[in-house]
Amino acid sequence: MNAAGRKIRMGFVGGGEGAFIAHAHRQAAGLDGRFELVCGAFSRTPENNQRTGAALGLPTERCYDTWQSMLEAESALAADQRMELLVIVTPNHLHAPVASKALRAGFHVFSEKPAALNLAELQTLRNDVIGSGQIYGLAHTYLGYAMVWQAREMVRSGAIGRLRKVLVEYPQGWLSEDVAGQGNKQADWRDDPEQSGLGGCIGDIGTHAFSLAEFVAGQRIQYISAMLGSHVVNRRLDDDASMLFKMADGASGVLIASQVCAGEENPLKIRLYGDKGGLEWRQEDPASLIHRAIDQPLRILRSGTGQPWLCDAASARMRLPAGHPEGYLEAMANLYGDLARSILQRLPGHDAPGVPGIEVGLRGMAFIETAIANHRGEAKWSEIPDSFNAGES
Numbered sequence: 218m219n220a221a222g223r224k225i226r227m228g229f230v231g232g233g234e235g236a237f238i239a240h241a242h243r244q245a246a247g248l249d250g251r252f253e254l255v256c257g258a259f260s261r262t263p264e265n266n267q268r269t270g271a272a273l274g275l276p277t278e279r280c281y282d283t284w285q286s287m288l289e290a291e292s293a294l295a296a297d298q299r300m301e302l303l304v305i306v307t308p309n310h311l312h313a314p315v316a317s318k319a320l321r322a323g324f325h326v327f328s329e330k331p332a333a334l335n336l337a338e339l340q341t342l343r344n345d346v347i348g349s350g351q352i353y354g355l356a357h358t359y360l361g362y363a364m365v366w367q368a369r370e371m372v373r374s375g376a377i378g379r380l381r382k383v384l385v386e387y388p389q390g391w392l393s394e395d396v397a398g399q400g401n402k403q404a405d406w407r408d409d410p411e412q413s414g415l416g417g418c419i420g421d422i423g424t425h426a427f428s429l430a431e432f433v434a435g436q437r438i439q440y441i442s443a444m445l446g447s448h449v450v451n452r453r454l455d456d457d458a459s460m461l462f463k464m465a466d467g468a469s470g471v472l473i474a475s476q477v478c479a480g481e482e483n484p485l486k487i488r489l490y491g492d493k494g495g496l497e498w499r500q501e502d503p504a505s506l507i508h509r510a511i512d513q514p515l516r517i518l519r520s521g522t523g524q525p526w527l528c529d530a531a532s533a534r535m536r537l538p539a540g541h542p543e544g545y546l547e548a549m550a551n552l553y554g555d556l557a558r559s560i561l562q563r564l565p566g567h568d569a570p571g572v573p574g575i576e577v578g579l580r581g582m583a584f585i586e587t588a589i590a591n592h593r594g595e596a597k598w599s600e601i602p603d604s605f606n607a608g609e610s
């Protein structure tokens with residue numbers, strides 16, 4: 218039990234047998250310890266849905282055939298019984314419609330990224346987020362890592378001086394072959410524009426690289442020059458993206474996102490250089506943050522509880538002493554922890570501090586659309602619209 222004496226009642230849309238990210242969500246919520254799963258519409262297939270619910274210990278009546286019937290039935294339950302937080306872990310096309318409806322029905326939402334299929338849809342969602350007064354969070358998992366917060370704080374406090382260069386890359390290899398054609402269901406929907414959106418790799422992992430760069434640098438990527446490609450026969454959406462960018466305060470950068478870097482796993486990496494030094498963080502070694510000062514030997518800061526040289530925001534996101542590895546699940550659990558704090562303490566506003574919110578979603582979507590338009594068009598540089606105004610009527 219938490220300080221408020223109870224757990225937050227959570228429901229899932231998506232995450233049936235054979236699904237990927239839903240397991241990480243459930244394990245991360247469990248790691249945080251302040252959530253209990255009370256209901257779900259886990260799959261479009263009724264048998265899968267019921268089997269998933271039974272395996273998770275849910276009563277049959279709270280495994281719903283559709284997400285619509287789940288919202289309706291849960292709304293009708295007593296206030297101390299009904300779901301409070303809806304977690305959306307479906308393919309992309311359902312994120313915004315499900316989130317909008319849930320927010321309007323009075324539920325908090327934690328959604329997988331990207332927040333919507335396009336900017337127009339996202340603007341409606343943003344209005345619902347603001348109008349509902351409920352909390353909306355976006356599962357940019359990498360922004361939950363302690364050493365990402367440490368890097369952000371070091372940039373903010375001037376440890377590397379005035380920012381000049383940002384290099385961010387996310388090369389994966391799992392789509393190097395036509396795995397969709399071989400029955401990989403994760404690959405299958407990701408290559409369907411109706412379920413994935415206009416972007417393939419750019420939306421799937423380019424948005425992670427983009428949000429990481431803006432988060433750590435503490436400034437917006439303003440202009441981009443993009444080249445997208447598809448390297449596998451019959452693939453409909455991009456599987457490879459390379460771009461140059463300029464940030465709002467003058468730093469220049471390079472962003473690479475690719476799913477055809479054969480043999481690669483998940484080495485998301487960011488390097489930032491200012492006029493006094495540089496920082497480097499890599500998600501496959503997330504406990505280490507390399508600091509290169511212009512006039513000092515290179516040093517590697519290591520995560521772990523009780524390290525007085527780490528900032529408060531980083532320390533608050535660690536559970537174990539140095540040398541006991543924490544990783545992806547803990548990063549996701551940190552987002553759940555921040556969600557829990559906002560929900561239980563009824564903090565005002567629709568953003569849960571520490572959790573990427575709707576504006577991060579808008580930035581990500583503006584990035585996807587601008588990159589695609591730039592790739593297709595003749596312009597050398599395209600400006601990513603300021604998300605606060607994007608699509609506003």
Ligand SMILES: NC(=O)c1ccc[n+]([C@@H]2O[C@H](COP(=O)([O-])OP(=O)(O)OC[C@H]3O[C@@H](n4cnc5c(N)ncnc54)[C@H](O)[C@@H]3O)[C@@H](O)[C@H]2O)c1
Pocket residue numbers: 230231232233234235236237238239258259260261262283284306307308309311329330331356357358359402403406421
């Ligand atoms: N944050 C991250 O690091 C991260 C990592 C991987 C995936 N993702 C995102 O998570 C989402 C899911 O990706 P995934 O790889 O887990 O996909 P997946 O195909 O493994 O899972 C999708 C799930 O949604 C279910 N579903 C589809 N339509 C449904 C409906 N109408 N009602 C109920 N359930 C439905 C499917 O049955 C399946 O269980 C995507 O948006 C993806 O971008 C995020």
